[in-house]
Amino acid sequence: MDPLITSPANPSLKLARRLRERKVREQSGLFYVEGIRLVAEALAQGWSIEMLIIAPDRLSSEFAYQKVEAARARGIRVVEVSPRAFESLSLKENPQGIAAVIHQRWGSLSAVRPDKGELWIGLEAIQDPGNLGTILRTAEAVGAQGVVLLEHTTDPYDPAAVRASMGAIFTQQLVRTSREVFLRWVAEHHPPLIGTSDKAAQDYHDFIYPEGLMLLMGSEREGLSPVYASLCQAMVAIPMVGRVDSLNVAVATAIVLYEIFNQRRRKGKLTSACKGEERIP
Amino acid sequence: MDPLITSPANPSLKLARRLRERKVREQSGLFYVEGIRLVAEALAQGWSIEMLIIAPDRLSSEFAYQKVEAARARGIRVVEVSPRAFESLSLKENPQGIAAVIHQRWGSLSAVRPDKGELWIGLEAIQDPGNLGTILRTAEAVGAQGVVLLEHTTDPYDPAAVRASMGAIFTQQLVRTSREVFLRWVAEHHPPLIGTSDKAAQDYHDFIYPEGLMLLMGSEREGLSPVYASLCQAMVAIPMVGRVDSLNVAVATAIVLYEIFNQRRRKGKLTSACKGEERIP
Numbered sequence: 001m002d003p004l005i006t007s008p009a010n011p012s013l014k015l016a017r018r019l020r021e022r023k024v025r026e027q028s029g030l031f032y033v034e035g036i037r038l039v040a041e042a043l044a045q046g047w048s049i050e051m052l053i054i055a056p057d058r059l060s061s062e063f064a065y066q067k068v069e070a071a072r073a074r075g076i077r078v079v080e081v082s083p084r085a086f087e088s089l090s091l092k093e094n095p096q097g098i099a100a101v102i103h104q105r106w107g108s109l110s111a112v113r114p115d116k117g118e119l120w121i122g123l124e125a126i127q128d129p130g131n132l133g134t135i136l137r138t139a140e141a142v143g144a145q146g147v148v149l150l151e152h153t154t155d156p157y158d159p160a161a162v163r164a165s166m167g168a169i170f171t172q173q174l175v176r177t178s179r180e181v182f183l184r185w186v187a188e189h190h191p192p193l194i195g196t197s198d199k200a201a202q203d204y205h206d207f208i209y210p211e212g213l214m215l216l217m218g219s220e221r222e223g224l225s226p227v228y229a230s231l232c233q234a235m236v237a238i239p240m241v242g243r244v245d246s247l248n249v250a251v252a253t254a255i256v257l258y259e260i261f262n263q264r265r266r267k268g269k270l271t272s273a274c275k276g277e278e279r280i281p
Numbered sequence: 282m283d284p285l286i287t288s289p290a291n292p293s294l295k296l297a298r299r300l301r302e303r304k305v306r307e308q309s310g311l312f313y314v315e316g317i318r319l320v321a322e323a324l325a326q327g328w329s330i331e332m333l334i335i336a337p338d339r340l341s342s343e344f345a346y347q348k349v350e351a352a353r354a355r356g357i358r359v360v361e362v363s364p365r366a367f368e369s370l371s372l373k374e375n376p377q378g379i380a381a382v383i384h385q386r387w388g389s390l391s392a393v394r395p396d397k398g399e400l401w402i403g404l405e406a407i408q409d410p411g412n413l414g415t416i417l418r419t420a421e422a423v424g425a426q427g428v429v430l431l432e433h434t435t436d437p438y439d440p441a442a443v444r445a446s447m448g449a450i451f452t453q454q455l456v457r458t459s460r461e462v463f464l465r466w467v468a469e470h471h472p473p474l475i476g477t478s479d480k481a482a483q484d485y486h487d488f489i490y491p492e493g494l495m496l497l498m499g500s501e502r503e504g505l506s507p508v509y510a511s512l513c514q515a516m517v518a519i520p521m522v523g524r525v526d527s528l529n530v531a532v533a534t535a536i537v538l539y540e541i542f543n544q545r546r547r548k549g550k551l552t553s554a555c556k557g558e559e560r561i562p
Contacts, residue, residue: 248445
């Protein structure tokens, strides 16, 4: 076993710290996660882990030790560091003493098939990583396949996005694409796209959503731009009273996703009920 | 007119900066807001403004100048500072050059009447000011009266909460109370309380919400504690599939609030439709 690393200047720790910067994440194709919950989910979902970093003196749970041993058995490099060295890279107070450097995964747009019954979310130029992570978390809760990032959307592998996703970063598929490629994909597959706009006449709650669809959400400030709105089969609005004229983008996404999810659930119930009736002579 | 203040050590600027600390806000009963949108809303809603702070060299819009002149005419103190002095207190990059120090407003629990048809949100020990501000924003959008803060809930006058509220801080009523006072209030008024829990058997979407109610939401980590859950007429759950076992608290609040809002809207529509029928002979 390697000796315990005590210097924050150690190259592995330096890399882990530098992964806070988007540029470094883009160049390396890696990202950093912290805490036993997220590390365990990455292992459970079979992500390619570059290294685990642990501070044995801080690791208190048996569960965490088991995960570390299982990772070691799978040939994953485990870097052991002193509590102080760990604190040099931790983004939390009282860190749990476990972190991982992981290889990013990006899916291809050609595998995105809302026309085959899948539920996807398309995000145009979302700026806040916390919002993006929260959207991933909600997407996972309603059984969506994943998120397509359009234009200059913030990085889902930003530590704030990873944290806000509560592990959904490891189960939701992530695709990023240019406008050109997206337009070609739309022309080829004619996917059912539903957009949101506070100016739309269609109430999101009265609309019957297609079986599969991609929900397009615009940026915090600008909303969905005309080029994307024009591709949509329908634009829906979330009604508001009172003095605010918009909702937080993660909240707005959740409200529409739950409407879609409720319609799917109702349909499922109706289908089972009908099947049930068929069995009754 | 006073000469332009150039020193960040000026007492007015010092006070504005110190309002970032909760302790200073509690002691002074003041809070700090920044940007023309929020300042204009505070003026429009008639809040008691201790002072406006402006950097004339940064104020570019005619709208902002009009608001400043209107405030001056109402006898509000306007402190003019240099761009650099303004930057010393600004929480933003490229600040708009207008901020205000405002007196906090707290309502009384005795005026909170969900039993009279009002919609309120009760929050137990919410930790994140961004979540609290986002909840205020959504509460305003669905026509709620306000938010009751229970236990050690974060401060709605925290700059991050004010910012996330997008102005709803000035229109939603805010009440904070101890557990004892809340229990006495419940015993006296028997308000319809509806709580949320991921363990509840009742689906939030199948439940018929009473005309007026207080929606009780628990903290990010712990959920609603038994003492509050036991007061509730019903506990509802938001169903989830996938690998996450909870939603962001601002998202969960929004999903239930929009269900309540949709039921109220439908009722309104039905009532109007029935009234219409009555008029047809």
